[in-house]
Amino acid sequence: MPGMVRNKQVILKDFVSGFPKETDMYMTESSIELKVPKGSNGVLLKNLYLSCDPYMRPRMTYIEGSYVESFKPGLPISGYGVAKVLDSENPEFNKGDLVWGMTGWEEYSLITAPHLFKIQHTDVPLSYYTGILGMPGMTAYVGFYEVCSPKHGECVFISAASGAVGQLVGQFAKLLGCYVVGSAGSKDKVDLLKNKFGFDEAFNYKEEADLNAALKRYFPEGIDIYFENVGGKLLDAVLPNMKIRGRIAACGMISQYNLDKPEGVHNLMYLVSKRLRMEGFIVLDHYHLYPKFLEMIIPHIKEGKLVYVEDMAEGLESAPAALIGLFSGQNVGKQVVAVAP
Amino acid sequence: MPGMVRNKQVILKDFVSGFPKETDMYMTESSIELKVPKGSNGVLLKNLYLSCDPYMRPRMTYIEGSYVESFKPGLPISGYGVAKVLDSENPEFNKGDLVWGMTGWEEYSLITAPHLFKIQHTDVPLSYYTGILGMPGMTAYVGFYEVCSPKHGECVFISAASGAVGQLVGQFAKLLGCYVVGSAGSKDKVDLLKNKFGFDEAFNYKEEADLNAALKRYFPEGIDIYFENVGGKLLDAVLPNMKIRGRIAACGMISQYNLDKPEGVHNLMYLVSKRLRMEGFIVLDHYHLYPKFLEMIIPHIKEGKLVYVEDMAEGLESAPAALIGLFSGQNVGKQVVAVAP
Numbered sequence: 001m002p003g004m005v006r007n008k009q010v011i012l013k014d015f016v017s018g019f020p021k022e023t024d025m026y027m028t029e030s031s032i033e034l035k036v037p038k039g040s041n042g043v044l045l046k047n048l049y050l051s052c053d054p055y056m057r058p059r060m061t062y063i064e065g066s067y068v069e070s071f072k073p074g075l076p077i078s079g080y081g082v083a084k085v086l087d088s089e090n091p092e093f094n095k096g097d098l099v100w101g102m103t104g105w106e107e108y109s110l111i112t113a114p115h116l117f118k119i120q121h122t123d124v125p126l127s128y129y130t131g132i133l134g135m136p137g138m139t140a141y142v143g144f145y146e147v148c149s150p151k152h153g154e155c156v157f158i159s160a161a162s163g164a165v166g167q168l169v170g171q172f173a174k175l176l177g178c179y180v181v182g183s184a185g186s187k188d189k190v191d192l193l194k195n196k197f198g199f200d201e202a203f204n205y206k207e208e209a210d211l212n213a214a215l216k217r218y219f220p221e222g223i224d225i226y227f228e229n230v231g232g233k234l235l236d237a238v239l240p241n242m243k244i245r246g247r248i249a250a251c252g253m254i255s256q257y258n259l260d261k262p263e264g265v266h267n268l269m270y271l272v273s274k275r276l277r278m279e280g281f282i283v284l285d286h287y288h289l290y291p292k293f294l295e296m297i298i299p300h301i302k303e304g305k306l307v308y309v310e311d312m313a314e315g316l317e318s319a320p321a322a323l324i325g326l327f328s329g330q331n332v333g334k335q336v337v338a339v340a341p
Numbered sequence: 342m343p344g345m346v347r348n349k350q351v352i353l354k355d356f357v358s359g360f361p362k363e364t365d366m367y368m369t370e371s372s373i374e375l376k377v378p379k380g381s382n383g384v385l386l387k388n389l390y391l392s393c394d395p396y397m398r399p400r401m402t403y404i405e406g407s408y409v410e411s412f413k414p415g416l417p418i419s420g421y422g423v424a425k426v427l428d429s430e431n432p433e434f435n436k437g438d439l440v441w442g443m444t445g446w447e448e449y450s451l452i453t454a455p456h457l458f459k460i461q462h463t464d465v466p467l468s469y470y471t472g473i474l475g476m477p478g479m480t481a482y483v484g485f486y487e488v489c490s491p492k493h494g495e496c497v498f499i500s501a502a503s504g505a506v507g508q509l510v511g512q513f514a515k516l517l518g519c520y521v522v523g524s525a526g527s528k529d530k531v532d533l534l535k536n537k538f539g540f541d542e543a544f545n546y547k548e549e550a551d552l553n554a555a556l557k558r559y560f561p562e563g564i565d566i567y568f569e570n571v572g573g574k575l576l577d578a579v580l581p582n583m584k585i586r587g588r589i590a591a592c593g594m595i596s597q598y599n600l601d602k603p604e605g606v607h608n609l610m611y612l613v614s615k616r617l618r619m620e621g622f623i624v625l626d627h628y629h630l631y632p633k634f635l636e637m638i639i640p641h642i643k644e645g646k647l648v649y650v651e652d653m654a655e656g657l658e659s660a661p662a663a664l665i666g667l668f669s670g671q672n673v674g675k676q677v678v679a680v681a682p
Contacts (some may be wrong), residue, residue, distance in 0.1 A: 067585075067614045231609060244408075250612045264605010268572065271591045271621035273408045278619045280612035 003294075007032040009076040009106035010319050016060040019258040019327065024060065025077065025320040032108050036089040042112040043093050045083035050316075051130035052323045052335035053079065053164065054229075057257040067282060077105040081339075082119070082129045090114055098122065100129035105319055107339065117290065118137055121298055125310075131334035132308040135283055136164035139251060140251060141293045142286040144172045147279050148225045151229040152177040155219055157238065160229035160254060161202065162189040162309070164334035169227045170199050171306050178225075181218045183234065185329040192332065204250035211237035212326065220244070228278075230255040232263040239276075248278040258327055309333030348373040350417040351446035351660050352564035357401040360599040360668065365401065366418065366661040373449050374495075377430040383453040384434050386424035388444055390656075392471035393664045393676035394505065395570075398598040404473065408623060420663075423460070423470045431455055433511035439463065446660055448680060460632065462639055466651075472675040473649040474638065476624055477505035480592060482634045483627040485513045488590040488620050489566045493518040496560055498579065501570035501595060502543065503530040503650070505675035510568045511540050512647050519566075522559045524575065526670040533673065537648060563587070569619075571596040573604040580608035580617075582610040589619040599668055650674030 002060070007030050016024050036042045056079055059071050071077050083105040085093050093099065093114065101116035103109045129135060133246055137233060144150060145164070156173040158166045161182025170193065173180045181201040182193045193202035201218050208214040215223070215237055222243035228235060231253025256262040300306040311331040313322040319337045326335055348371050357365050377383045393601060400412050412418050412524070422444040434440065434455065442457035444450045460470055464594050484506070485491060497514040499507045502523025511534065514521045522542040523534045534543035542559050549555040556578055558672055563584035569576060572594025583589070597603040612619060641647040652672040654663040660678045667676055 235609070250609070252613060253610050256610060262607045263609060264607050266603045266605050268576070268591070268606055269594050269597060269603060271619060272593060272623065273621070273625065275621050277621075278612060280614070280616050280618075282613065282616055284615065286593055303642055 003035065005033045005034060005035050005108070007106055007108050008316050009104070009318060011075065012060065012071045012073050012077055014073045015062055015070070018260065020057065020060055020324055022045050022320045022324050023162070025323075027317060027320075034086050034108065034111065036110065038085045038089060040089050040112060042088075042110055043085050043090050043099075043114050043116070044087040045099070045103055045109045045111060046086050046107065047081050047083045047107060047109060047129050047339045048341075049082040049127045050103070050105055050319060050337040050339055051080040051134065051136075052319070052326055052331070052337065053135065054252055054254045054257065054326055056323060057254075057327060067284075075320075076109075078102055080130055080135050082134075083109070083116075093118070097159050098126065100134050101292070105316070107199050121294070124301055127312065128301075128309060130336050131164050132168060132301065132306070132311060133294070136334060137168060137297065138286065138290060138293055139283040140168035140172060141297070142283055142289065143227060143249045143251050143281055144169050146286065146289075147281050148227065148247050150176055150178060150225055153179070154224035155179045155221065155243070156181070156225045156227065157215070157219065157223045157228070158182045158227040159234050160184065160252075161199065161206075162192050162197075162333060163224060163229065163331075165251060166227070166229055167192075167197050167309060168306070170197050173225075174198050175300075175305065180253045183214075186332075189329075190331055192309060196309060205234065208300065213242065215241040217305065225249070227251060228253070232256055232265070236265050239265075239270040242270060242274050242276055244274050246274060246276050248276060250278060250280040254327070311335045313337045315339070342421055344374050344376060345372045346375060346449070348447055348449050349657050350448075352416065353401060353412045353418055356403055361398065361401055361665055362496045362634060363661045365666050368658060368665075373451065375427050375449065377428045377451065378618070379646075380432060381430050381453060383429075383451055384426050384431050384440075384455050385428040386440070386444055386450045387427050388422050388424045388448060388450060388680045389682075390423040390468045390471050391419040391444070391446055391660060391678040391680055392475065392477075393660070393667055393672070393678065394476065395593050395595045395598065395667055397664060398668060408625075409637050417450075418660075419443055420446060421471055421476050423467050423475075424450070426456075434459070439467065441475050446657070447582070448657065449625045462635070465639070465642055468651060468653065468677050468679070469642075469649060472505050472651060472676050473509060473642065474635070475645070477675060478509060478638065479627065479631060479634055480624040480640070481506045481509035481513060483624055483630065484568060484590045484592050484622055485510050487627065487630075488566065488622050489588050491517055491519060491566055494520070495565035496520045496562065496584070497522070497568065498556070498564045499523045499568045499570070500575050501525065501544075502540065503533050503538075503674060504570065506592060507568070508533075508538050508650060508674065509647070511538050514566075515539050516641075516646065524555075527673075529673055530670075533650060546575065553581065554608075556582040556619060566590070568592060569594070573597055573606070577606050577608050580606075580611040582618065583611060583615050583617055585615050587615060587617050589617060591621040592620060595668070603640065612665060652676045654678045656680070
C-alpha cells in the first residue's frame with residue numbers, strides 16, 4: 001500500500017504482578033500510513049523522545065478505580081513523549097509543530113484525541129520536555145510550591161532525590177533558601193545531589209542500617225517538609241522526625257509499586273501529636289499552571305540557576321530495559337529514551 | 342494543723358506498658374490546707390467533675406517529645422475537670438468562681454499556674470464543661486469546621502462515633518446537611534447514634550468481618566470526610582473508600598494506644614491516587630476560638646438542636662475503673678466522674 005512505513009512498537013505482553021521484567025514487553029513491527037484520516041481531529045506524530053516514569057508501573061496492572069488507565073495487553077505502551085507533528089486534522093496543531101504529551105511507545109503514533117502541549121521554546125534540549133519542562137517538572141513545581149507551603153529557611157527532606165522530580169524539588173528549595181537533604185540509592189547519586197544539584201547534604205539509604213538515626217543526624221531539629229516519593233519504611237522513619245506543623249507532600253511511593261501488599265506504616269500517630277499535614281496530589285489536576293511554570297523556569301534554566309540530569313537510552317529497543325531499570329534505581333537522573341534524532 | 346482537711350487522691354503507681362489496669366492506680370488520702378500561699382498566683386480548687394479522655398493513655402507512659410506531659414508516678418493523675426474556686430491569689434479568679442480546665446484527680450487541688458476557663462453559663466449541666474462545652478466539644482468543633490473543610494451534602498464517616506467527640510462531630514455534620522455514618526463498638530452505641538444523635542446510619546465494627554465491605558455498603562459513592570478517632574485497621578479500610586480530594590482529620594487513634602507497636606497501615610498510596618489530605622490537629626492550638634465556639638453552641642444546646650450523652654461514674658473511687666473502661670469501650674457517651682455534688 002503506498003505511503004505506508006514500518007512502525008516499530010513496544011507491546012505489553014500481559015498484566016504484570018510483582019516486579020516487572022523486560023520480557024513483560026516485546027518489540028514488534030507494524031506498518032502505518034503517515035496521514036491522519038480526514039475529519040478525524042487527530043494528529044500523526046513522529047516520536048522523538050519517550051519518558052520512563054514511575055507512575056507507569058501501576059498502569060501495567062489492572063487496578064480498579066485507578067487514576068490512570070491501565071495499558072492494554074497486546075497494544076503499545078503509552079506515556080509522555082516529545083514528538084513532531086507529521087500530519088494534522090486538528091485545528092490546534094499544524095504539520096511541523098513540536099509537541100509534548102501522551103503518545104505511544106512506537107516510532108509513529110496516530111493520536112485521535114490529542115492532549116498535547118505545543119513546544120514554544122526550542123533553545124533548550126527538546127528532551128527536557130519529558131523532564132524539567134514536562135510532567136516531572138510540573139510535578140516538582142506543584143508539589144513543592146502548592147502542596148508543601150514552603151518558607152525561607154525551612155528544613156526539607158526529599159526521597160528519590162536524584163530522580164526526575166526530586167532533583168528539581170531540591171533545587172527549588174535551595175532557591176527559596178531552605179536547608180535541603182536528599183536520599184538516594186547509590187554513591188553516584190549522592191555525589192550528584194551534593195555536587196551538581198547543590199543539596200546541603202545527601203545520603204545513600206541502602207547504607208543506613210537505621211534510617212531514623214540517619215534522619216536525626218541530618219535533621220537534629222526536625223523536618224519541616226518531606227517530599228515523599230518512596231513510601232514504606234522511609235516514610236515510617238520520617239514521621240517521628242517531623243517538626244510540629246510539618247507538611248508531607250505525597251507525590252508517589254515507588255518502593256511499594258511492585259509489592260503484592262504494600263508495607264505497613266506504623267507511625268501515623270505522629271500526624272496527630274505533631275499536627276502534620278500529609279497531602280497527596282496529581283499533576284494532572286494542575287496543568288492550568290503550566291504557562292506560569294514555564295515563565296518561571298525557562299529563565300532559570302537559561303541563567304544556569306537550575307540544572308537537570310538525564311539518563312538517555314538510545315533507540316526504541318532500549319525502552320523496556322530503561323523502564324524496568326527505574327524500579328531498581330538503575331537510572332541516574334531522569335530516564336529518557338531517544339527514539340529518533 | 343488548723344484548716345487542714347482530708348484530700349482523697351488517685352495516684353499513678355508507675356509508668357504503664359500495654360493495656361492499663363485499675364491496679365496501675367491507687368487511692369490515697371493526704372491532707373491539704375484550703376488556702377493559697379500568699380503572693381503565689383495560685384488557686385485552690387474543689388473538684389466537682391473529672392473528665393476521662395483517651396489522650397490520658399499516652400500520659401501514663403514516658404514518650405520522648407510527646408505533646409502532653411507524662412503523669413508522674415507517685416503523684417495524682419491530672420486531667421480536665423470542673424471545679425469551684427475556694428481561694429485565689431490569682432487576679433483572674435475569685436473565690437466562688439466556677440472554672441474548667443486542668444486539675445488533679447483529687448478532692449481539692451492547689452493549682453500554681455492555672456490554665457482555667459471561667460464558666461459564664463451556668464444554666465446548663467456543669468458536667469458539660471468536661472464534654473460538649475469543654476475540651477471534647479472544642480475538639481469536635483475545630484476538627485470538623487477548621488480541619489475537614491466540610492460542605493453541605495458531603496458524605497461524612499466518624500469512628501468512635503458515640504464518644505465524647507464523635508457524637509458532636511456527627512451532629513455538627515447533620516446541622517450542615519451532610520450524610521453521616523458512624524461506627525461504634527456495641528448495639529447500644531449504634532442505637533444511640535441512629536436514634537439520639539440523628540446519624541443517617543451506624544454500624545458495630547465488631548460485627549463486621551469485612552470493614553471494607555461495610556464502608557462500601559454505607560458509602561457506595563465514597564467518603565468525603567473521615568473524622569479519625571481510632572487508627573489501625575479501620576483507617577486502612579477507609580483509605581480506599583475515600584472520594585477524590587477527600588479529607589481525613591486525625592483527631593486520635595485510640596485503638597493503637599495500648600499496643601507496644603502500632604499496627605501497620607498499608608493503603609497510604611490512596612493519599613496520592615485520590616489526592617487526599619490527612620491532617621492531624623490538637624485542640625490546645627485552637628483555644629483562642631473558644632468564645633466563638635460558645636457563642637455558636639450554647640443556643641444550639643438550649644434549643645435542643647444538639648444533645649449530649651454522658652456516662653457518669655459516681656465518686657472519686659470510681660475514677661480508675663472509668664478511665665480504664667475507655668480503652669475497652671465500656672463507656673456509652675462521654676465518660677465523666679462526679680467527685681462532689
